[in-house]
Amino acid sequence: MRARDRGGEQQREPCGHRDHDAGLKDTVSLLPGESAEIITRFDGYRGRYLFHCHNAEHEDMGMMANLEIV
Structure with a gap:
């Protein structure tokens, strides 16, 4: 990215x-x-990607999610 x-x-x-x-x-x-x-580009792969904050407390508060490429 x-x-x-x-x-x-x-x-x-x-x-x-x-x-x-x-x-x-x-x-x-x-x-x-x-x-x-x-x-970013998602060439050649369909499915889920994870993105998140590296602060564990932030991850627990929702700063982590999946992107689904179809």
Whole structure:
């Protein structure tokens, strides 16, 4: 995936992204109050993908879900 855009209270760059967002990623770090728009492709695989926050307390509060590609 790629982080296309960032927003929120912690945004530091006027263009909405940071240099470390360039290139393909499997993780996007967010600060409190920050958001990110991501883009990815699901070539050659149909089924479920999991996305989640790496903070276990956040996962328990619903920041974990499945994407189903049909």
